Amino acid sequence: MNRRHLLGLGALGLLGIWAARPSDSGRPYDDYFGALNQLLKQQGGGIPQLVVDMQRLDANAELLAQRLGTKLPLRLVAKSLASDGLLDYLAKKLGTRRFMAFHQPQVNQLARLFEDADLLLGKPLPLSAALGFYQQLGNTTTFEPSRQVTWLIDTPQRLQQYAELATALKQPLQIALEIDLGLARGGFSDPQALGQALTALRTSKAPLTVRGLMGYDAQVAHSPPWIGRDRALADSNARYRAFVATAQTFADLWPADPLLNGAGSLTYALHARGDTPLNEVSVGSALLKPSEFDSDLLAEHLPALWIATPVLKAQTGELPYLRTLQTALQTWDRNRQQAYYLYGGRWQADPVAPAGLSYDSLYGRSANQERVNGSSATALRVDDWVFLRPQLSEGLLDDFAELRLVRNNRLVGRWLPQNMG
Numbered sequence: 001m002n003r004r005h006l007l008g009l010g011a012l013g014l015l016g017i018w019a020a021r022p023s024d025s026g027r028p029y030d031d032y033f034g035a036l037n038q039l040l041k042q043q044g045g046g047i048p049q050l051v052v053d054m055q056r057l058d059a060n061a062e063l064l065a066q067r068l069g070t071k072l073p074l075r076l077v078a079k080s081l082a083s084d085g086l087l088d089y090l091a092k093k094l095g096t097r098r099f100m101a102f103h104q105p106q107v108n109q110l111a112r113l114f115e116d117a118d119l120l121l122g123k124p125l126p127l128s129a130a131l132g133f134y135q136q137l138g139n140t141t142t143f144e145p146s147r148q149v150t151w152l153i154d155t156p157q158r159l160q161q162y163a164e165l166a167t168a169l170k171q172p173l174q175i176a177l178e179i180d181l182g183l184a185r186g187g188f189s190d191p192q193a194l195g196q197a198l199t200a201l202r203t204s205k206a207p208l209t210v211r212g213l214m215g216y217d218a219q220v221a222h223s224p225p226w227i228g229r230d231r232a233l234a235d236s237n238a239r240y241r242a243f244v245a246t247a248q249t250f251a252d253l254w255p256a257d258p259l260l261n262g263a264g265s266l267t268y269a270l271h272a273r274g275d276t277p278l279n280e281v282s283v284g285s286a287l288l289k290p291s292e293f294d295s296d297l298l299a300e301h302l303p304a305l306w307i308a309t310p311v312l313k314a315q316t317g318e319l320p321y322l323r324t325l326q327t328a329l330q331t332w333d334r335n336r337q338q339a340y341y342l343y344g345g346r347w348q349a350d351p352v353a354p355a356g357l358s359y360d361s362l363y364g365r366s367a368n369q370e371r372v373n374g375s376s377a378t379a380l381r382v383d384d385w386v387f388l389r390p391q392l393s394e395g396l397l398d399d400f401a402e403l404r405l406v407r408n409n410r411l412v413g414r415w416l417p418q419n420m421g
């Protein structure tokens with residue numbers, strides 16, 4: 001190969017690299033985030049905020065109510081909506097007093113907040129945590145645990161423990177039995193195992209009142225292509241019905257009007273369509289729709305929760321030790337032209353506005369001053385706000401001092417997150 005050929009190949013290579021260069025994805029704010037930016041610049045207080053879009057929250061709640069109709073009552077999943085104000089607002093709007101809790105302090109908090117609530121545990125708690133609930137309940141409340149709390153039982157051993165707790169407390173406890181519909185997260189694995197537990201309960205004559213079953217079916221939403229969602233749902237529903245059929249043979253223990261809880265944000269729409277073994281569904285996250293809930297079944301739900309944080313510094317996107325490569329890197333990828341340093345960071349959230357911002361994998365993440373890169377087309381300046389979409393609402397809310405409520409482009413209130421230590 002002579003020199004001319006080599007030069008030709010080199011030029012071709014360069015052309016290829018140039019052709020593969022990322023497009024400029026930077027855009028100024030759209031109208032929605034442009035208005036929010038102006039609002040927060042004036043009234044945001046200059047520190048990172050959790051913002052709830054009340055119109056979108058209302059739209060999500062109305063869509064949920066409309067899909068469920070009167071056929072499928074709703075239980076609000078408190079872990080995904082962990083703010084007293086938010087839960088109270090949604091409980092009123094959606095006309096429910098049913099809550100699902102996953103953490104003992106939250107069970108106490110809900111009992112204090114909603115004296116007429118019906119609380120179902122979404123996971124089995126260690127005996128000492130259940131005992132802690134009774135010890136912390138206090139006697140100034142009208143909340144009656146024997147009527148208003150339902151503990152979750154997943155094994156014969158836990159059944160035995162809760163029987164002893166009921167005896168020690170000298171009060172009946174309500175229980176629901178966790179059943180495994182294919183999620184493989186524990187609970188009674190088949191109707192026979194459920195039958196054995198009910199037989200043990202019958203023999204023990206323990207003061208435990210069976211309310212019904214809880215079977216979560218998130219696996220249906222993640223079913224592999226060779227099974228398909230329809231078949232996964234049919235299998236899961238058939239399993240649920242088989243558990244119910246066995247439970248019904250225990251006429252002395254099984255209530256006439258059992259609680260048949262199931263589903264979640266990921267699958268409620270499938271149950272709302274019709275044929276379902278459930279008589280209530282639990283939903284939380286779909287009301288705020290963090291990004292892990294982007295699915296075809298929730299396509300009509302709207303993201304209603306943002307992290308908003310001010311830009312502290314706007315710089316050309318330099319990288320330590322790589323200054324010599326700087327110009328080449330930025331010319332090739334225009335989305336590296338600017339580096340913006342944010343107030344706070346390292347949230348489980350992704351930048352969404354203005355469009356075209358991303359974390360810098362070469363620079364790394366920071367909880368103090370997170371760096372995001374973007375092209376000059378973002379037109380972002382110091383003191384503008386960057387909006388991030390949380391991946392989950394669970395576990396996020398109490399990272400913030402409060403939730404700011406926005407309606408019609410006005411700040412209309414604040415809710416506190418539930419701080420349960």
Ligand SMILES: Cc1ncc(COP(=O)(O)O)c(C=O)c1O
Binds near residue numbers: 077123263264282
């Ligand atoms: C038992 C149970 N039910 C329902 C849900 C659904 O919660 P969400 O609607 O927030 O996804 C969950 C989520 O983990 C769960 O564990």
